[in-house]
Amino acid sequence: MSLRLAPTFADVLADADRAQVGMWLCTGSPLNAEICAGSGVDWLLIDMEHGPNTLTTVQQQLQVIAAYPVTTVVRVPCNEPVIIKQVLDAGAQNLLVPMVASAEEASAAVAAVRYPPEGVRGVGSALARSGRWGRVEGYLQQASETISLLVQIESADAVEHAAEIAAVDGVDGILIGPADLAASMGLAGQQTHPEVMAAVLRVFAAAQSAGKKVGVNAFDPAAAAHYLAAGADFLSASADVTLLARGAEALAARLIPASDAADADTY
Template identity: 80%
Template structure:
């Protein structure tokens, strides 16, 4: 019997009656991925940009997450068609491409996730988990419907071009990274600065005007609440490493008052 692939993040966003809340997987550990997958969270981001993830650890995490009702998104390290091809072949159906600052870069990302003639993705699905080794009927012909693409806006140039980026056919949504954005604005480490917040809101407005979904990284709960109130359709609220760091610090502080574990600012360092 032919197999069917899971619904995409695009489908989940379309069907949702509330914003979708996610978290990062930065350790490369399938065990931690499975623990988080069973938490009730809406979506998980396997991070290859700032986490020690490889194609092997990405595939392993996709495999364990597949047993749970949660959507897996993979952030590739950069907008490169070879890496995107390889990540898609591991079975990733939802990609986040970082540092997209123009419509041309967005179109390049779209081309990388689509087979010719619409794109440039190399055809090798019969050898890969993406088609379940040719067990998914018409995978090559229908692959574009099984993949969703989110692009990340992280610079002043990207904010200026947000409307053009969001309007690109094949881009399903945009995710704002306030940490890099604040640095780009000359305000490093000040993700809560009014000018940074206003820039995030501009991206929300541009995406919604184009009929696309808008999200943001916001590890600080107060910032997360404010962005949800401002219309974020999806949001990443923490990470496995952040939860472990803050939780272990709280444990040490509870039982060893002189430990000095205070959790110095890591909770808001969201990329």
């Protein structure tokens, strides 16, 4: 029996006739992942950098999301070959590597997702979900075709090197993180500051000049609309924890008198 893997995010972006809209999964809950997978968004990002996700919860979420017509990206916690190898072996086909600030760092990420001689990924697919335990014919020879790699630009220094990063062969796309970018510019918490948004658009131009897909985190609706109009190929517009927090607050505000809610706020 020979199985085929799903199209990569790079494949989806190449075929899309509009920007792909997604959201983050930060809770580590397969149930929450399944709920979001059926919501109608185009893609989901399982976050190992800031969320409590482990290798086990990542694999569980990949398994439940697979039943839905949505693309899943996993953000690894750092640009580390062993972690990248484990996440790939768990079955992730689309990776986001955070805090990439140079072409050298981007090249290291490319090497980590590829088998020798092109890269340094350890060979263990016969034991892992990545090649479906030997059921994907020719997986070792064609693995790079089943994986897409995004790198995240999220500092002022990275913006200065955006053209070089985008030019690295094997980088399929760039995702910009305005939160860390704003902090690096001395504007922490001001993701929609004009200087921050101008820096984001500089990365857009660099990526597009290199023929690479470009996206951005934009939880603010006005910012999301701005970046879509500016030509974003994809964006993440919210997160499971954000939707839950704001939804719970809205429920409380609608039904509980403000004075009672203030008395209950002891955190």
